[in-house]
Amino acid sequence: MEESLSPTLEQLQQELVQQVIELYRTHLGYKLPQVSCHIVDRTVTILADDSITRLEQFLGENQQIDLASQVRTNLLKFLEPHLQSLIEQTIGVPVVDVICNSTFETGRTSIVALLDSAPNISGLDTTRRVKQRLKSDSNPDSDK
Template sequence: MNIDSSSTDQYPTRGQLERKLSQSIQAFYRKNLGYQPGHTICHLFEKKLAIIIENSVTPTEQFLTEEGQGPLAKQVRDSLDNLTRSRLQQLIEDILGVEVKDLLSDVTLETGRMGIIAVLEGCPKVRNPESIQKKNPN
């Protein structure tokens, strides 16, 4: 009996991709900004990736905020986002194997949470494509 193994078995599961992204994003911040953000959650939707990073604020931004320098902390965050955007986009593209059309991000300095949405060119290839939420056809 011949079993066709050329199906989606060669691809990672959606969960494996999401975990790899989470770990890689944490490593990215540790390597490039010198700090380890907290819990990182990644979730794939049809052609979108949502990322939530806890404790994403650097010690410098925290210090500035605590010292009443919120506008300067925001300026530092904006500069960091601008400097890291293309590298983060490339990291996502390398892991998912899909081009990122747009990358949107924002952080709340008071809570330390960061949200990132990546709009993808297509849906990444996974072993269990039915697990990626699709838009409601209605």
């Protein structure tokens, strides 16, 4: 019965999309036009299109690519702990690592978070859980 109260995969992904959009709006004053999110097992992948801010674009247009890249690197470093926190709060699982990267050529930012464990998601294919139980039953000394 508890599983039916858990959010669905689509709900978690959509909530993360909204949280990332809000994070950019609140901290950078920038509205991301397109964000997607995918959760697979212990990995959260977020892709933001057109994520290069107007300041970075301005610098790039004025032959200041190195400075624009430095600004982008520092922005991503600033955002990483905020991203980690919002992912943990939304999914309810600790984040082990967050990796962010942007490409000026495409204007995309990718965010990959590695979770401590797979989230509890309603309606998720239970094949993984069944395999884990079978493995555990066949090896009683196993911790997993």
